[in-house]
Amino acid sequence: MSVLEDLYKRLAKLTSLIVNPASLHFRLTVGVVMIFALGMSSFVMWISWEIQQFLVTTSQQPEISHHCTRLLAVFHSLGMVNFLAIATTTLFAMVLIRKLLSPLQQINQWMGNATVSELNVYQLNFYQTPSEVKTLVLACKQLLTQIQELKRQQQQFTKDLAHELRTPLSMVYAYLQRTQQRSQTLTETQKEALEMAVLEAERMTQILQNLLDMMRASNSMMPLQPESLLLNDLVVDIAQMTQKFEHRDIHLELVPFPVRVTADRNQLMQVLNHLIDNAVKYSQASELITIKLTQHSGWAIIQISDKGEGIPVAEQSRIFAPFYRVDPSRTRATGGMGLGLSIVKGLVENMNGMVAVQSEPGKGSTFTLKLPTIGAKR
Numbered sequence: 001m002s003v004l005e006d007l008y009k010r011l012a013k014l015t016s017l018i019v020n021p022a023s024l025h026f027r028l029t030v031g032v033v034m035i036f037a038l039g040m041s042s043f044v045m046w047i048s049w050e051i052q053q054f055l056v057t058t059s060q061q062p063e064i065s066h067h068c069t070r071l072l073a074v075f076h077s078l079g080m081v082n083f084l085a086i087a088t089t090t091l092f093a094m095v096l097i098r099k100l101l102s103p104l105q106q107i108n109q110w111m112g113n114a115t116v117s118e119l120n121v122y123q124l125n126f127y128q129t130p131s132e133v134k135t136l137v138l139a140c141k142q143l144l145t146q147i148q149e150l151k152r153q154q155q156q157f158t159k160d161l162a163h164e165l166r167t168p169l170s171m172v173y174a175y176l177q178r179t180q181q182r183s184q185t186l187t188e189t190q191k192e193a194l195e196m197a198v199l200e201a202e203r204m205t206q207i208l209q210n211l212l213d214m215m216r217a218s219n220s221m222m223p224l225q226p227e228s229l230l231l232n233d234l235v236v237d238i239a240q241m242t243q244k245f246e247h248r249d250i251h252l253e254l255v256p257f258p259v260r261v262t263a264d265r266n267q268l269m270q271v272l273n274h275l276i277d278n279a280v281k282y283s284q285a286s287e288l289i290t291i292k293l294t295q296h297s298g299w300a301i302i303q304i305s306d307k308g309e310g311i312p313v314a315e316q317s318r319i320f321a322p323f324y325r326v327d328p329s330r331t332r333a334t335g336g337m338g339l340g341l342s343i344v345k346g347l348v349e350n351m352n353g354m355v356a357v358q359s360e361p362g363k364g365s366t367f368t369l370k371l372p373t374i375g376a377k378r
Contacts, residue, residue, distance in 0.1 A: 162211040173201040210339040253292040283308030311359035
């Protein structure tokens with residue numbers, strides 16, 4: 001039964017690829033076939049009419065009756081010949097057009113996650129490709145190169161800026177802390193102002209650290225110290241920490257058997273902290289947060305769910321981008337700049353995992369973290 005289902009899915013996928021009225025491949029194929037079918041049908045109709053006229057003219061001449069028999073056979077086979085010709089042309093047009101448009105398909109599949117180094121070594125197949133398609137693909141490749149270079153420069157600028165600001169900010173923060181420790185002679189107004197300055201310095205220090213973490217995670221520069229981890233205990237530990245420091249109720253749903261992965265403990269804890277912190281920030285203090293641990297098909301799956309505001313569908317594909325916030329007006333209220341989920345994505349991918357979100361406005365969100373279990377083949 002599973003083989004039949006798999007065959008059915010493959011046929012359905014193939015059909016959806018072939019019969020797609022919006023695709024250029026489909027439209028060009030239909031256009032070529034219609035032109036050929038019209039020409040072939042016209043030719044067959046003309047031949048049929050000529051044969052009929054010849055048969056009518058020569059029906060009273062017995063000396064060529066044997067030729068009439070052969071012409072009748074040809075007349076009856078014209079329909080089948082027409083059908084076979086159109087079918088052959090359809091198949092040929094599909095194969096030829098798909099081959100001619102293959103560079104567009106290659107660039108479309110590859111442009112989403114290509115890097116600058118891959119752009120330089122990637123070779124497109126331009127054999128017998130129309131010049132217009134070749135020009136378009138080369139223009140897209142050049143544009144991608146420029147975009148990737150701008151992205152690299154932006155990342156380098158952010159990294160350099162964070163490094164340059166971290167040292168003086170650390171000194172300012174240290175002086176503020178030292179002053180705060182000797183604030184007995186200050187007035188209440190001065191103490192309040194000093195406390196606010198310390199909090200803002202802490203906030204800026206954390207933002208700079210998040211910027212550096214994001215840069216390292218996105219470039220796979222964060223060193224990994226992989227070890228065998230029992231996720232059951234790790235999830236229990238982080239749930240207890242959240243209950244203690246955030247004063248939030250955590251509901252755990254754990255499988256009754258051990259789930260082990262190979263990962264960096266500190267980075268995995270950082271990922272879980274970001275996801276749980278997100279659930280805490282965007283849900284009411286009275287609402288329950290659920291952490292679920294399961295295992296399926298070689299994947300360890302951790303789901304963190306809240307009953308908060310939720311995320312609009314149009315925004316869900318963008319929340320893992322750096323600096324992106326669903327509601328920019330809440331940046332200071334929630335104490336972040338939209339870096340947390342970008343860091344999460346980079347760290348998880350460095351551990352060969354995946355992270356995704358499912359959400360519905362007004363009903364809450366579920367972030368799903370997947371890591372390969374020990375022994376699972378990827």
